[in-house]
Amino acid sequence: MKSGRKVNKLLAPNTRIYLMILAIFALVIALFHVYLGIIAAIVWVFLVYYNWISNHERSKKWEDYIESLSGEIDSAARYAILNLPFPLTLLNLDGKVTWYNSSFTELFPDTRLLGKDIHDLVSSFSLEKLTSEENGYSDTKLGERYYRIFYNIVEVNKESKDDRFIVMLYWVDITEYTKLKELYSDERSIVAIVQVDNLEDVLKSTKEEKRMFVLSEIDRKVNLWASRMNAVMKKYQKDRYLIVFENKFLENLEAKRFAILDDMREIDLGNKTPVTLSIGVGSLGRNLSKLEEYAFSALELALSRGGDQAVVRMKGDFKFYGGKTKAVEKRNRVKARVIAHGLRPLIDDSPKVFIMGHKYPDMDCFGAAIGMYRAVVNRGKDAYIVLNQVNDAIFSVFELFADNDEYKFIGDEEALEMITDKDLLVVVDTHRPSFTECPPLLEKTDRVVLIDHHRVGTEQIEKVVLRYTEPYASSTCELVSEILQYIDNKQKIDKIEAEAMLAGIAVDTKNFSFKTGVRTFDAASFLRRLGADTTLVKQLFQDDIGTFVAKSNIVSTASMYKDSIAIAVCPKDLSNPQLVAAQGADELLNIRGINASFVIGQKDEDLIFISGRSLGDINVQLIMEKLGGGGHLEVAGAQLTGVTMKEAREKLEAAIDEFFEEEE
Structure with missing residues (x-):
């Protein structure tokens, strides 16, 4: 390829070479004959002038052609932008609409758009959020349609500081994709395994002639619960059920916090022991086999937490519902x-x-x-x-x-x-x-x-x-x-x-x-x-005078929250703040009218701990779990890092509020 290009260069006409050769010939002629040399020189000058004129005209024609072509391209580009099949909007950095194409006007047929704030037009849209997204786009809903908005920031005026940049928004309609995605999500399978925690104890506490009625009522309630979700249910053990239903029903179950747990405890057909369930739910698995695995692990977790609760597993995440009652003590020592x-x-x-x-x-x-x-x-x-x-x-x-x-x-x-x-x-x-x-x-x-x-x-x-x-x-x-x-x-x-x-x-x-x-x-x-x-x-439990005074300080400075909860702060500069806080929380329960107590203390600059205690009516474990801690219904705790004492109290009160909202 390179040798071919060299040959083309040799064969291609180049007037400069010709003029140089003619100049040499004119010089040689002048050496032999002066007058003929002068005539040759005049001819050479004429040829140089003619060549310059020809090149100038050719360049002018080429420039005119390029300019006309650019004009045609600009015209085509303007026509294409104005008639793009999807909406296009130009904004300034403040979010004001400075230009839009005809497709964008179809989104707001009866609205004057020029100069409007884009946030007023589309309340769910945020220009700041869009420009901070790593993927370069943001999804939003406008009326009944869904759009994926891409952006591009263009520098249009280097001299102006105020109007130097504009933001171009491209609105791509993804309504059909979104609906298909929602349909897929709604119809995705969910596997639940339901187990009666204490079936043996329930039957033992029931007279023999009424045991069949209790068993029948348990089956009826589980069947009714499954039928409301159009689920497939199979009882594969005397106390276990396998249920498969669609994902669209899961949100309702979580919103009602698995009300079947409460329904089961209401069974009263001669049984002295209330019936409790443990439910393991598997979601977001690759296939049914993985969903079953998730459901079993969730059920095992529910049982290990004392039963009478539902656990939803979504891959590595868990959600807990119920668990408000005390774990039932097992009377035998077989395990x-x-x-x-x-x-x-x-x-x-x-x-x-x-x-x-x-x-x-x-x-x-x-x-x-x-x-x-x-x-x-x-x-x-x-x-x-x-x-x-x-x-x-x-x-x-x-x-x-x-x-x-x-x-x-x-x-x-x-x-x-x-x-x-x-x-x-x-x-x-x-x-x-x-x-x-x-x-x-x-x-x-x-x-x-x-x-x-x-x-x-x-x-x-x-x-x-x-x-x-x-x-x-x-x-x-x-x-x-x-x-x-x-x-x-x-x-x-x-x-x-x-x-x-x-x-x-x-x-x-x-x-x-x-x-x-x-x-x-x-x-x-x-x-x-x-x-x-x-x-x-x-x-072994005797305290020194300093610890006793610190506990008294906790009790004397405690304040009431929601009428029956005491919240106190552990004194600073103690050698054993966690022990004092725990004992102080216990002491607060001795006061009439207090059903639960929380003591906040500081171990060091980066660690704040909370000790929670309850008489049983308020599940402090569920409250502490919202703060990353845990424990039991009556005794629980949590540790917080990177917060102040004031922020820790605010987080505690928010967790208590959330607990009572869920109770309601």
Whole structure:
């Protein structure tokens, strides 16, 4: 290609070369004959002049042609813009309409558009939001039509500061696409699994001749609920139903907060125990198999939170509805025995066992760790309790073990160096990985056992070989004491260990006044038989004068909110603010007319905590979950970062307001 271009250049006519050759010839002629040279020179000058004139005229004609062509293009462009098949609008940077094409006038047939503010014409449109969108467009609705608006900012006047730029808006009609998208969303399948939480207990509390009526009424209500959604329902176990329905009904279910939960509790056909349901809903799955998986995981989460609630899973997100009643205590110990028998070989097959609770441990956490330590040591295995810092909440009970070489307490750095993938890690009194004493320890081994009594939230430890989470239990110490009774026939448990576990039960039940069931007293009785001294346990809870004054300060400065809720602030510069706040919240419940209490405190500059307590009428767990915390119906808490004390109180009040709105 390059050689061809060179040949073309040689063959193409070039008048400059010709004129140079003629000049040389004229010079040569002049050397031989002067007059003929002068004539040749005159001819050469004429040719140069003629060539200049010809080139000038040719350039002028070419310029005229280009100008006429540009004019035609400008005319075509103006015609195209004016008659674009979609609306086009020009705005100044203030949002005023400066020009528009005929398609845009069809959107506002009876309106004078020039000079109008685009925000007044289209209330759902925001020029500022559009120009900040990363994708370069914004969707809006105008009447019954949907438009996708693209923009382009053009510099039109470099000299003017005020009118230097204009904004071009291109309105693309996406109505059909939007309707198709909505139709797809409405008809997308949803899978729900419904389980009767307490069918056995309900039937046991019902006379035999009326049991069939209760079962029939349960089936009727579930069938009626499914039929209202045009759903496909299949009862595949005596207490479980599989329901498939369209996504358009899910929004209504969420708006009514799964009213079937309340309908079931109203069944009264001779049953002394109310019927409760747990519902797991799977949404946004790739296929029906994935939806079923989501529904099962949501149901498992609902059951682990105590039942009587619905959980909706949308991929990795969870929504919770219900859960307003106390978890029903199970009367048999079958599960405790199964867990104990399953834990035994896990301990025996592990070279070492590490026991870890949550950060800032309380007596329940510490007592449960001591109980599991004893269970491991009795199996002849080395055990270690991961504990970084002894806080004021456990200082008194820790002193019972501090000088005893039999108990091995290690920090997180030492634990990370010692643990291997063959060792066993037992996590007690928390299911949240971020709340544990050493979160990286969870990644060091796949052999993790979880024992907890808190209602499970969306954040939980995933890699668990054995899970014992019972929200009906008063404390983790209650669960551990039951495990100790079944893990070995001949358990050697020291007196101080029994006292540590009894103290854990006492602190979570507020001396057996809250969240206390039959099995709570059974566990306490078991520990008492092992020699636990109740007087010593009471002494573990004695406060110093500073803590007592701080609690009194909380009570005296508390203010009422919504008539029955007390909100107070924990005094600053305390060595144990979280413990004082929790105890202050407990003290506020002793005041007549207060059904729930919240105490806000500050741990450091970046961490603000809230302790919530309730007598049972107000679910403080649901309130704290709105702030990223959790707990139980009667005892819950939350931690906030990056906010001031004033902002924390505003967030708390907003969460309380939202809770009562949902109740209504």
